[in-house]
Amino acid sequence: MMALATREEVHARLQAIFPDGTPNRAYVTRMLAASAVFTALYVDAIEGSGTFLGPKHVYRMTDEQAAQVDDAARATYATGILRTGGQIEGKRWYQDNTREPIRDETLREGLVAIGAVTERTDLATTSSKPRYALKESFAALFDPELTGEALQVRITAWQDAALNKGALARLAIVRRGAGVSVDQVLVTFPNGETRRMKPGPSSEITKAVVEVFAPSFLAEPAVVFLSESGNKVVARDDDLARSIGLSIQADKNLPDTILVDLGPTHPMLVFVEVVATDGPISQRRKEALEALVAEAGFPAEHVAFVTAYLDRSAGPFKKTVDSLAWGSYAWFAAEPERLIVFSEGHGSLKGRP
Template sequence: MIRKSLPYLPSLQTIINRMPLVFPDGIEHRNYLIREMAAKTVFVMLYVGAIEGTNRWLRPDQVTKMTDLQAAGTSEKARLLWAQESLIPGKMKDVAGRWYAPNTREPIRDETLRYGLVLTGAVIERSGLPTTSAKPRYALNRGFAELFDERLSEETTLRKIRSWQMKHLSQGALARIQILKQGIVDAGQKGILVSFPNRETRMLAAGPSSVISKDVIEVFAPAFLQRPGVIFLSESGNKVVARDDKLARSIGLEIKADRNLPDIILVDIGPKNPLLVFIEVVATDGAITQSRKVALLDIAYQAGFNSKHVAFVSAFLDRRTGAYRKLASELAWGSFAWFRSEPDMIIILRQSGEKKAKHLFELA
């Protein structure tokens, strides 16, 4: 059954402002969801009344045909007329001031809708339509559409956003959101307390790097090392927070303050041959590049370590942050990448010669 009246229409700016609140850091394909194209897509869906339960639907090319002038025409008559005419083949082909070129419908359809809003449950697809059908097929989830009502108080809006997230976002996405939010809270504190494997504690200065360092020691180390120990820990400004010379000497490693040491040095004394782990904490820059790996490997060689017993890890906040996207291509082969937001996972940058295998099943 088609509703006779169209839904409340918020301003485009309100949608732009609220999309990052609905889809915070940690959401897959977040860049597709918070850019202006996504906000404009949501606006046009509200404009034509394409909301779950109304039997009104949107076709991606309608978004390209919208103009600032048309968007300002908010009467029900203007909206209904545009909704009808924008679906007529060839209509509005040369409309002046259109938001996007005609060929932009593909990224709207694929990136904004299919891989963004549809996957998160913000948009539903019309059932029973062949994939080749030119009929409109997308509509906003009713609860999602209500998040942009400007008549709601800020408190009510935030409560509705949290409720919608809990209902529609995956458990993995919700977990990443909470981890990243907690990192922001921790970074704003006066200091960050870190607990070492030997139960000693140290206080780090507040900041994004310290948040990552804390989880490297408290989460990464016990998860990926058998019997971890902290040999060296520094923070921004090359300030040495902790060094265990006794443990270092026991494995033949000499720590010199004037050397270009990494942010963290761990050791795993569980294996027959101890594993030395060099870790760079990457809040903005400073990952394990090939040249950095060579320099650190030289320190290990001087301590008598075989390269097989040395590991290199770049620790990031999240795969979706700018730091990782910027540095991913610079990471050294034969190193690892670990993310605070996905603590049970690790990326292995395997290089030739590490394992004689030619097929994927031999590596699985």
């Protein structure tokens, strides 16, 4: 059996292996995931070994058992804990009702879905037999002898080889958006014009809004107004605004970006607030923007409100999601083809899939 890292060391490595942007990151980086991976390593449930992990291995583990790292103790636990009435010394890590979160969230929706764990296909879905094993290349990342730069090189190589294309693309977007850059961010508008913005996460998200969101969700997009942190105006098209009946006045309530869809018979105005840390379109913010539109004489039914984030698994969205206004939308640069609708309607769900 391979040498063991501690559960705490496993937990720390999971943070590096699955950075912000990883699908279902919470499921594969929390302590419950570390417990599952540690236990799989403990019982040698690694692809090709012939040994498999079940949820019971995880929730019946104790600190006392985990400290017994000789091969005989590990092999005895792997089989003995599965027997009816099997008991071991010490207080169990989890209770029996943790079975479902281990099986469904940590394993099936987390580590199996992302390509780190394999699942037996020769067992009935109702079978209680262990069915999970760490993929060999993933298990190798927890070798306690592997540290520093060598560990990071191995992690990067595993991500490139093991993660699916969608996950890799999402990670790349998040890394670029969350990274520290010294270069200005060049934003290309729908009409081909370009503007430079100060480097930083907010500018990267704004760039994605203009270059990705606008052409994806608007038929004939155009930029009416664009600013960056510090209220510096990057672009402002008063002629375009007047042509659609909108008067833009210097106002503290102006959002980061104002887009317009010129495709419909009546243009659609889209207020976009970029959130790198805080400041979503809350109910108060939405009402202030609605008042601004009303003063300009623009029909409220032709206005949409969008809060743009880098990624839904990261802190800014989790921090602000409960303050997002009903009747608004949330969009993520890491998943550009998706749009969350915070509906305030009262329609029935009967007959819907």
